[in-house]
Amino acid sequence: MANGSKDPKQILTARDVAQLMGVSTSMISRAFNPDASISPAMRKRIIEASAALGYRPNVIARSLSTRSSKIVAIIVGTLENPFYAQVLEKLSRELQLAGYQSLLFNLAPGQDVDSQLPFLVQYNVDAVVIVSASISAGIANDWTRSGRKVILFNRTLPDASIPSVCCDNFTGAKLAVDHFVQTGRRRLAFAAGRRDTSTNAERELGFISRLAELGKPFAAKADNPHCSFQDGYNAALKLAADKPDAIFFANDVMALGGIEAIRKELGLTVPDDIAVIGFDDIPMAAWPTYSLTTIRQPLDAMVESAVDLVSDQSGADELKVVHPVQLVERASTKATSDEKVP
């Protein structure tokens, strides 16, 4: 019972360590603060003692003082699209490496970012990264004005000066058209994603404008609310009415759904009857059954840019980073029958 020395709260504070070492608490604070004036010897002593005692500065208390929490909020929608699961994983990992922790906010289907932001202010987050969701320009500007960082990932907002990192969707779509044309396709169709996202709008614009540049006809287009596998499946069926010999899907998940529909429902083959190109290059695109030609987003580079923006002290606004894309050719667009996907 009578545990003589201390109450059993088990967890040390800076003052405990200070008393134990016979120094002031400021000293122990400084020891953990890279650019504080403290003698190397003292710092070493403190760090070592802390390690031995198992003391670690309380981040909560620290952020109350500094008004900077070293935590960044990541706002994501559903993770059912593996691409976003990858984004989240890499982003949070890289942020960790850069010394940040990630507070995860899941947007329920109907929810919009704007309504969630006020919530975040309570957490003193240093930045919020919005992955593939939209935010209204007004709110975004309010936030950046109040000294907080907002970074869009995979979206841009033309009329607001918030930093964003994207890939070159426009060029990506053009690459798809060119590849179709080079491999002899004539009737190109497009399975669009949600109309209200910059990403999809850019892909659609790239597709259509390139087709126009080449003087090629445009077979058909289908719109899709959710960008899901099922949407891709349905889109392929709808587009089939116009007899396309190639379909560009706004993302890989939709393309996989499309391939399923082409095979199972229409009884056609890919790529012989219909060639298919997707966008993202998710791991599944490489699976033999699909072997999907796609436009690869340079995810690592994009994540790196995002982390740079988060940790950037320069306060440079209006930073819109655009990464180049690359077409990855697989069987879903090859015409030679020995390589075709059955």
Add this chain to the structure above:
Amino acid sequence: MANGSKDPKQILTARDVAQLMGVSTSMISRAFNPDASISPAMRKRIIEASAALGYRPNVIARSLSTRSSKIVAIIVGTLENPFYAQVLEKLSRELQLAGYQSLLFNLAPGQDVDSQLPFLVQYNVDAVVIVSASISAGIANDWTRSGRKVILFNRTLPDASIPSVCCDNFTGAKLAVDHFVQTGRRRLAFAAGRRDTSTNAERELGFISRLAELGKPFAAKADNPHCSFQDGYNAALKLAADKPDAIFFANDVMALGGIEAIRKELGLTVPDDIAVIGFDDIPMAAWPTYSLTTIRQPLDAMVESAVDLVSDQSGADELKVVHPVQLVERASTKATSDEKVP
């Protein structure tokens, strides 16, 4: 320039609101605290004024006082398996609904939980949910003893008294065996996952013991370090040497890889030549190409249990929740040729 009233820091504190309303800061604190003694009228007035002014209590400051942050840490490994992406999504969403925020910790491939835990203590997290990763009994006990909650999701730790939520892996595996046997399969093989996880060990045990109960022979078994698509692919090839007519994979992702190998590499069909069962019931299992029979984990119920454990005040330790599983029959085990997966 001369913005008379206040400095432009934009963000209100309890004291600001208190002064504006001519009450004490304690009052505004109480207004936001459900079980504090305050007159309903006063509370109403304060809540309304706060809403109008855009004031929200600062969570950081609050958790410094209360030593409870209303944030829970979720520790996950890779999200490349869609099942875990789903877990993360649902878990964080439900926690949000229950008033918690999720701090996400990504374990790099080599990293173990033990080394990360000390890190978490800094954040005053109310609980940590460890998803599909292992933790040593010693550390786990230390944590629970120091008043913090640790909850294992999809793992158990027999020799430690930490709460966990799992599905009935053992029975699930038995169901798979029974289903194979009932549909006339004779040479059953098992593609195991990592040996060092309770989940996989239970599945393996269930499979083998049921086979023994039935007096059936055991065709073959392959071990796999990563439980990935590629692992499943390789496992199928290795197991093929023993000519099984049915393979049970430790999870769906592996099963999908196995199906690919069976079709593309071995030139056999599913289910005619080899029937396949997976585990988890990820969305892809239902895709027509795979139409994978699988053991469904009741994810919603499991997440609900986890949230209950997090918010449970009863302090009841030694809570190991096990949810029943269910076999979902699809084409990968049907023998009738009109339904077979070509």
Add this chain to the structure above:
DNA sequence: CTGAAAGCGCTAACAG
């Protein structure tokens, strides 16, 4: 039911 006062654990001037 309400106000005053004393912290939570840390950082940030300010002296020495």
Add this chain to the structure above:
DNA sequence: CTGTTAGCGCTTTCAG
């Protein structure tokens, strides 16, 4: 370089 003194914004006794 080091110690002292105030807070960060909120909660929580303790009086009244």
